[in-house]
Amino acid sequence: VSALPPTSFQSSSSSSKSQLPYFAKLNRRDGGGGWAPEQTDRLQWLQVDLRERVEVTAVATQGRFGSPDWVTSYMLLYSDTGRAWKQFRQENNIGTFPGNTNSDGTVHHKLSHSIRTRFLRFLPVDWSPGGWMGLRVEVYGCAYKSDVADFNGRSSLLYRFNQKSTSTVKDVISLRFKSQRADGVLVHGEGQRGDYITLELHKGRLALHINLDDAKMHPSSGHVSVFLGSLLDDQHWHSILIERFNKQINFTVDRLTKHVRTGGLDESLEVDYELSFGGIPLPGKPGTFLRKNFHGCMENLYYNGVNIIDLAKRRKPQIYSGNVTFTCSEPQLVSVTFLSSSSSSLSLPLDAATETLSVTFQFRTWNREGMLLSTWLRRESERLLLLLVHGQLRLTHHRSALQSSDIVIGQALSDGQWHMVSISVGGFQVSLSVDNEPPSTMQLKDIAQPGRSVLIGGCPSVLTNQGCRKPTLAYQGCMRAVIINNQPINFYLVQQGLLGNYSKLQFDICGIRDRCLPNYCEHDGECSQSWNAFFCDCSGTGYTGATCHNSIFEPSCEAHRLTGSASGFFSIDPDGSGPLKSTVVYCNITDDRVWTVVNHNSTEMVRVQGSSLQKPHVMKFNYSTSLEQLRTLVGRSEQCQQEVVYLCRKSRLFNTWDGTPLSWWLDRAGERRTYWGGFLPGVQQCACSLDENCIDMNHFCNCDADRSSWENDTGVLSYKEHLPVTEILVGDTNRSGSEAIYRVGSLHCYGDRFLWNAASFYQGSSYLHFPTLQAVLSVDISLYFKTTAPSGVFLENLGTKDFIRVELSAPSVVTFTFDAGNGPVVLTVKSHVPLNDKQWHYVRAERNVKEASLQVDQLPLRFLEAPSEGHTHLQLNSQLFIGGTASRQRGFLGCIRSLSINGMTLDLEERAKMTPGVSSGCPGHCSSQNSLCHNRGKCIEKSSGYVCDCTHSAYGGPSCKKEVSVSFESGSSVTYTFQEPFSVMRNHSRQSSAIFTQSSNSRESIAFSFLTTQTPAMLLTINTYHQQYMAIILAHNGSLQIWYRLNRDKEPDIFTPTSFNLANGELHRVQIHREGRDMYIDKDTNLKYSLSTDKELITIRSLTLGKVTGRAGVDEEVLQAGSRGFIGCLSSVQFNHLAPLKAAILNRGSSLVNVLGNLVESNCGELADKSSSRSLSDTGSRGKKLTNAAQSDSAVIGGLIAAVVLITLCAVAVMTRFLYRHRHERTRQMASVKEKDHQPRPELRYRAELDLHSAMRDSRKEYFI
Structure with missing residues (x-):
């Protein structure tokens, strides 16, 4: 300068x-x-x-x-x-x-x-x-020196080879170009057998098409197309580099590179006669081209080291030049950019004498909405508006506030391409066309008289006398070639203030840019954009967030267990927000372990004959997930195993002379493995050698004994780093009588070694360090912490200027701070309760190119949008510090677990083993998380996590949330017998974990769910050795009744908390709690009843669910309900600390549990959701029956005979009672109980009978708590 x-x-x-x-x-x-x-x-x-x-x-x-x-x-x-x-x-x-x-x-x-x-x-x-x-x-x-060639859209350069054709395995093409059109061929070559290479502009993008295969022998198998770049028709220079070696292609446009590989078999490119630049000429027809020719300039055009333009300038014979000049002509069009969607405008005057109006212009934008043009008609009494609406052009003629006409044309006009618009106003009509399509017209009632000006864009702030209103956003984009009444508009005069008025315009530049290139939407998210921002559509990707960064799936089956899920197929994403997609696995969630099961394509027995070492039998296993996903899943699991069943007859695994493997399998890396199930890697032996029980002690495998009888070398492969098995080869079944049968099972893994991976920090100056955080464009950090300290840094990583930090900045405040070059950004979440309460708390911080966010527990998410023109790359270079900082200040004291960054969980425990002031693990899971085990389940600590003891819960499953349900038939019952007081004291230390003694007192807590259509019905009854009882029944009208007889000399207390019919095929929940004289049916709302006495149930004899017969001292209504029993579904029955229904399922044959009739394990919730056309008897046949262990065939026959006799006697008894009721009306004195407005009263008799085959209505779940 x-x-x-x-x-x-x-x-x-x-x-x-x-x-x-x-x-x-x-x-x-x-x-x-x-x-x-x-x-x-x-x-x-x-x-x-x-x-x-x-x-x-x-x-x-x-x-x-x-x-x-x-x-x-x-x-x-x-x-x-x-x-x-x-x-x-x-x-x-x-x-x-x-x-x-x-x-x-x-x-x-x-x-x-x-x-x-x-x-x-x-x-x-x-x-x-x-x-x-x-x-x-x-x-x-x-x-800078260059060789330039100018192509006018009808010209080309032909580079002719010295021989008829050329075949290459390596090609390098480089050039720079600037184009005046969005379409045009830059390079083309083809061969007679179907090879070709074409580089062309298509809608402002570069497309490379290449095929290496013979089109006749392998049609379309070797073809590949690559698209790169955007907005390349901006009349500025762009660079291209194409490198091909065999099938590998590197395609680079303006520093963006794509790596692709061609398909097919061939690796060479055969091109006949010539390579053309600028177009694809037709053979024998000079000047005729198959596609649009390139219109623009090229410079420094090289093909395999040959300077094509230099040869053309020197008129070398191998170059044919058609209408190509060697100076670059410059376009005369001037663009203007409308910068603001609210206030950019351009007002241009019209000649007062004009009677017609014609306007043409070209525009390009990403915005789907905006006002392009407006003008007055008929002395400002009518208005003409041209709007961009949903990517279409809408021309609206406003005659008045209530009268208007529209023309709508075009599609996807907000695609960033140049589009030409023409408007013509004259006489009685207005016409509109776009991109040289036939015009659409609108008829006017009066002759159009144009106003004094044309307004392009929004309403100007300086022009208040035009009556301009803002029906929509102003146009934001580029515009050029504006012609009004056949007069081109000189934008230089506008810029100098000599023509019209403008606001928020930028002259001689088109400021459009493609914000989707590169595409910042991750995991195949679809990018769209406006002028100022881009957006990611994450639909169907399995990810969410502003850039589709966050997985919506849990990382493991163990994580699904923590959510309370039962066994089933689930999508898991082991690497979270990492590059691998989610996969579907089967989660077998048992009480002690959670197994992840991954299937493959061949889990059946395979019989092998006729194979040899030279021609072995080969079976490849294709799993339901990719090997990369399997590697991540296996690495995350605590243990994995895969069963290999191998049966043999005169078929050896190893050559008995020299130990050469005759059969083997390949691990996940494709490496050959010669050890078999149950043995250690690297040793050519089988499980029988480890157990020292091989049939021939001279061999280490049963099959190597080479016997004609069937032998077995089945075992389980459990070396995690080699699993899963990807291929098996069997090679010794070609002798007479030789045969092998094998089956490779599914991959089974359990545990999640990262879910509870934790470290305890007990010195403020200590920290764990890891490699630099890879967080250039996006990063998500999640962790759990618990502490009693008021503050401390969880994580920090520094750069020269940039940094990122997550910390507990105050007892109730978590702060996420970072600087990506735009200045420090601070996000803070403040809790209403202290976070240093020695409880686990969850923190998740995320930063990407669109926004930053911070989440703490279930508190509201805090987020901040990133500036649209700010820095996007986070440049870090220091180590990643966990639990402290490089300055050893503000260190964290407490526990951090499950620290995950971009889907990768850091192994805190392993790093803590070698760091002073930090220890592996963090005890106290149960004490700090009170919702891990539900429904009275007890949380038990383990070294790396916890387990739930559901012994005293009516529920089962890993978290004591699984419903335990049974369907009852008419004669079904479950009776739990309590031990006598003496034997209770004597055997107290020997009682089982599932069945235990209930000591009697004046407190009862009862909870259960039921579903039925039968009335009357016995739900539950409790009897004592002193002729006391408590019963819960459904009366004739389906209402719930609770009977208490605590004094055999007095009338029972009877309560009816519901007057409506509960035998309606819907699922109902009942909870009853008694303390002394007070009984709570709904303790949450203080709905309370009072008994006539506070006596307790003294020495309980038994608790029965379902049918009850022959009980002395029981009232007649209760007897009647007991004789009818219960038909329907009972679920999760709890009496104090006893779960009788669960005990009946888990402890069959116990002397304390007696099961009569057939019980079918069921699910009341599913039954309630089934179609109303299905009866209970239909659903009961599919379950697993539970019967008394003492039953025999003779007992069944005897039971049938007894049932016939009993039915006959019952019929006689019912008829006798019916006649007796007509003569005598039975009256009873009810116990007087006064508590608010709730008065127990005798239940009136109803004649509603149970229809076993009646349809159940759509289910709703009701609670009586």
């Missing part, structure tokens, strides 16, 4: 003659010490003409010498001609450069990539807060 003449410097304005642009040379003090504009706004610029195209590598700036004037940030634009500018952006798409903070300091910037240009323009964005704009500049670079 220092050697350039004054004419090389231009500017938008100058504040004085001493501050002209010529004085803007670095370190110069003459004149006013630099350039300063007349005004301070973002429309000012300083331009430098470098006199010829050079390669610019760096720039430097200073403020104006000895003044308070400097520029704190600026944009850099470049151009070959001083027109049609383009903004320079760094690798991370940052479009501004930090400037100066004083007048004399020099700030250098090395460009992330060099630019070849002649003109540079500096645009101040921010400046000295206490002064003015002031600027001195320097430009660094070197000379």
Whole structure:
């Protein structure tokens, strides 16, 4: 710059003659010490003409010498001609450069990539807060020479080979181009057998098509197409590099590279006669082309080291040049950018004498909405609006506030491509067309009379007398080639204020950029964009978040257990937000372990005959998930195993002479393994050798005995690093009588070694360190912590300027802080309760290019959007510190577990073993998480986690949440017999874990669920040795009744908490709690009843569910319900600490549990959800029956005979009772109980009978708590 003449410097304005642009040379003090504009706004610029195209590598700036004037940030634009500018952006798409903070300091910037240009323009964005704009500049670079060819859209270059055809296994094509059209062929070559290579522009993107295979022998098998780049028709230079070696192709456009591999069999490219550049000519027809030709310039075009343009310029015979010139012609179109969607506008005057109006223009944008154009008609009484609505053009004629007409044309016009629009107003009609399509017309009632101006974009703030309103957003995008009434609009006159008025416009530049290139949407998320932002559609990906970063699936079956899930097929994502997708596995969730089961394509027995070592039998196993996913799943599990069943007859596994393997299997890495189930890796032996029970002690495998009888070498492979089995080869079944049968089972893994991976920090200066965090574009950090300390850093990673930190900054505050180059960002979540309460708390922090977020437990999510033009890359270089900082200050004291970063869980326990002040593991899981075990389940500590003891719970499953349900038939019952007091004391230490003694007192707690359509019905009854009882029945009308007889000399207490019918085929929940005289049916709402006495049930004899017969001292209504029993489903029955229904299932044959009739394990919740056309008897046949262990065939026959006799006697008894009731009306005195408005009263008789085959209604679940 220092050697350039004054004419090389231009500017938008100058504040004085001493501050002209010529004085803007670095370190110069003459004149006013630099350039300063007349005004301070973002429309000012300083331009430098470098006199010829050079390669610019760096720039430097200073403020104006000895003044308070400097520029704190600026944009850099470049151009070959001083027109049609383009903004320079760094690798991370940052479009501004930090400037100066004083007048004399020099700030250098090395460009992330060099630019070849002649003109540079500096645009101040921010400046000295206490002064003015002031600027001195320097430009660094070197000379640039190039060979240029200009193609006019009808021309091409043909490079002819010396021989008829050429065959290559390696090709390198490089060039730079700038195009005036969005479509056109750049390179093409083809061969007679079907090989071809084509490089073309298609809608502003580059497409590379290549095929290496013979099209006749392998149609389309070797074809590959690669698309790269966007908006490449911007009339600026772009670079291309194509490298092919055999089938591998590297395709690079402007520093973005794609690596692809061709299909098919061949590896060479055969091209006949010639390679064409600029078009695909038809053979024998010069000037005729198959596709659109390229219109623009190419430079430095090389094919396999040959400079094509240089050969053409020197008129070499192997080059045919058709209408190609060797200087680059520049386009004459001038673009303008509408910067704001709220206030960008351009008002252009119309000739007052005009009677018609025609407007044409070209536009390109990403926005689907915006007002493109508006004008008045008929002396401002009518208005014509052209809107972009949902990517379509809508022309609206407003005659009044209530009258309007519309024309809607076009599709997907917000695709970033240039589109041409034409509007014609004249006479009685208005017409509209787009992209040279046939116009659509609108008829007017009166002759159109154009107004005084045309308004393009939104409503201008300076023009208030036009009555402009804002029906929608203003247009935001690029526009060019505006012609009004056949007069092209000169934007330079507009810029100088000589034509029309404008607001928020940028001239001689199209500022559109593709925010979806590169695509920041992860995991195949679909990217869309507007002018200022991009958006990710994560539908169907299995991920969520602003950039589809976060997996929606749990990482393991163990994690599904913690959510209370039962066994079944689940999607898991072992690497979370990592690159691997989710996979479906079967989770077998048992009480002691959670097994993950992955199936493959061949789990049946396979018989092998006729195989040899030279031609072995081969079976490849394809699993339901990829090997990469399997490797992650196995690595995350505590233990994995795979059963291999191997039966043999005269078929050896090893050669008995030299030990050569005759059969083997391949591990997940494809390595050959010769050990068999149950033995150690690397040793050619079988399980029988380890157990010392081989049939022939001279051999280490049963099959190696080579006997003609069937032998067995079945075992379980459990060395995790080798699993799963991917292939098996059997090679010794080709002898007479030789045969083998094998089966490789599914892969089974249990445990999640990362879920409870924890470390305890007990010294404030201690920390764990790991490799640098890989968080350039996005990072998610999740962890659990518990502490009693008021503050401490969980995680920190530093860079030169950037950093990231997550910490407990106060007892109830978690803070996430980072700096990606835009200044520190702080997100804070404050809890209403202290977080240093020695309880586990969950923290999740995420940062990506769109936003940052922080989540603590279930508190509201805090998030902050990232600036649309800010830095995107987080540059870190220090170690990752866990539990402390590099300065050894603000260290964390407490426990951290399950620390995961971008789906990878850090092994805290292993690193803690070698770090002073930190210990592996963290005890106290149960004490710090009170919801791990449910329904009275007891949490039991383990070294790495916990288990739930469901002994005293009516529920089962890993978390004591699994419903225990049984379907009862008419004669079914479960009776639990309590031990007598003496035997209770004597055998107290020997009682089993599932069945235990219940000592009697005046407190009862009963809970159960039921579903039935039968009335009357006996649900539950309790009897004592002193002729006391308590019964819960359904009366004739289906209402719930609770009977208490605590004094055999007095009438029983009877309570009816519900008057409506509960025998309606719906699932109902009942909970009863008694303390002395008070009985709570709904303790949460204080619904309370009072008994007539506070006596207790003395020495309970038994508890019965279902049918009850022949009990002395039991009232007649209860006897009647007991004789009818219960038909339906009972679930999760709890009496104090006893679970009788669960005991009946788990302890068959016990002397304390007696089961009569057939019981079927069921699920009341599922029954309630079934179709109403299915009866209980239908659903009961599919379960597993539980019968009394003492029953025999003879007992069954005797029971049938007894049942016939009993039915006959019952019929006689019912008839007798019916006649007796007509003569005598039985009355009873009910116990007087007064508690609020609830009075127990005798239940009236109803004649509703049970219809066993009646349909059940759609289920609802009701609770009586």
